[in-house]
Amino acid sequence: MTIQYSSYVVTVTLLLLVVAAASSRQKLSMAAPTTLPGCPDKCGNVSIPYPFGTQDGCFLPGFQIICNHTFHPPRAFFPAEYFRSGPDMVYSKPLIRTEHVYYNNTQNGDDMPRGISSFSPVELMGVSVAEGKLQVRAPFCYKCKLNETHHSYRNTVLIYFPDRSPFFLSEQSTVLMGIGKYPITAEQRSGPSCQAYVQSLDQFVNGTCSGQGCCQATMLPQTHYDTVTMESHDHNDCTYAMLVDKSWYSFTSLDLDGDVFLRRNNASGVPVAVDFVITNHSCPRHGQQVPEGYACTGDNTICVQLPLDDDNEGYLCRCSQGYQGNPYIQNGCQDINECEKPDLYPCHGTCNNREGEYECACPAGTKGNAKEEQCTEMFPLPAKEAVGKLYMHHSMIHTPFISSAIKHIICML
Structure with a gap:
């Protein structure tokens, strides 16, 4: 009877494990929308x-x-729309405007400039709804004169998002940057400028942008659009100015030689980080009815209120702690299995994932906060040795009693 009962328990246990494993695989195979x-x-x-x-x-x-x-x-x-109203251009959609100046020596030896303005839509490179950020592609300013007969000069780049649009040039991620061997001043429409030059060839450090060959300046907060210009002396070399995602570019002295940077990046442009926000609305207060058009519609989401200029309101949606995904759609935020990401969610003990959180317990016989540090044994070595000696002494004296007790238990089974 005992053997039949044990077999039944083992069978049920195995079935439960199989069902749990199948459920786990099914959950993992369902990609978040x-x-x-x-x-x-x-x-x-x-x-x-x-x-x-x-x-x-x-x-x-x-x-x-x-x-x-x-x-x-x-x-x-992004959809682009612009039209001319008298002498001015009117922009109603995101766009990029550039101004080029070309110099060509005439037969009389005059270096006559030729200016050309061009417009293009803003290209999207990627979106992170979790961070409320996106990357767009943009051209950069340059002045390259590699010989005496021809040089080109892109003197202005405008990156434009309309006022009261959901988009701002990212104050945290986008910087104004200038690159040049000879003195260059990179300027933006609003906000600080920066100056770069090489005082001595042994003073600049690759990977840094502190003024020696490379400079950078921060953006003003909540800037919908900005214009980049540059001023540099007339040398047979290249200088550059740009708005750029600071995580993308790492200064190297190779970019000070000739038109290396121009040839590598002119066709593709450079990435610019942009923040987005749900405008003209605010987060509902606790207990307040959710307003029409509220964007944080999914489960396990939170609303983050953002202060905006011009008496405007805005917010972002985030997944609740312990969840990840897209908070703007139903079932977009799904549970994070923290046990599969020990680099982000450390556990120095036994990890157990739960909905929206995880547990991390020290193994038996140890203690401590396993999420923050290694578990320590509950009994120090001297105590273990003392217990061991006591056990050995007790075993030598009471062995017959223990043996008979064991035999008695076996007989009962």
């Missing part, structure tokens, strides 16, 4: 998570993206 049902989630190699979208009904107002299939692979752009 990134956009609304029926909406494309990619344009070429670029992910398009909601609130962004490329089709009607797939995006929030102001977050439309145009997927241009004339490129291979397709590329993602």
Whole structure:
């Protein structure tokens, strides 16, 4: 009877383990959604998570993206719209404007400048809904004169997002940067400028941007658009100025030689970090009815209120602690299995994942906070030795009693 009962327990236990393993595999195989049902989630190699979208009904107002299939692979752009009103250009959508100046020696020896202005849509390179950030591609200013007969000069770059739009040039991630061997001043429409030059060839340090060959200045907060210009002396060399995501560029002295930087980056441009926010709304107060159009619709989400200029209101959606994914859609925030990410969620003991959190316990016989430090044994070595000696002494005296007790137990089974 005892053997049959044990077999039954083992069988049920194995079945439960199989079901649990199957459920675990099913949960892992279900990828978290990134956009609304029926909406494309990619344009070429670029992910398009909601609130962004490329089709009607797939995006929030102001977050439309145009997927241009004339490129291979397709590329993602913000819709552009601009028109001339008298002598001025009027912009109503995100865009980039550049001004080039070309110098060509005439037969009379005059260096006559030729200026050209151009407009282009803002290209989207990537989106992080978790951080409320995106990367866009932008050109940069340069002045290159490599010989006496021809040199080119892109003297102005405007990166423009309309006022009261959901987008700001990122104050934390985007910087104004200047690169040059000879004195260069990189300037922005609003905010500080910076100066770079090489005083001595042994003074600049690769990887740093402190003025020797490379300089940088911060952005003003909540800047919808900015214009980059540069001033530099006339030398047979190249100098550069740009708004750029500071995590992308690491200064190297190789970029001071000739047009190395220009040839490497002119076609592709440089990444610029942009923050986005849900504008013209605020987070509902505790107990308040959720307003119409509220964006944090998914489970396990929180609303983060953001102060904006011009008496405007805005907020971001985040996944609650212990969850990750897209907080702007239903079921977008899913549980993090912290036990699979020990680098982010340390555990020096036994890890057990739970919904929205995880437990980390010290093994039996040890103690401590296993999430923060190594567990320590509950009994020091001297105590162990003393217990061991006492046990050996007790065993030598009472061995017959222990043996008979064991035999008695076996007989009972």
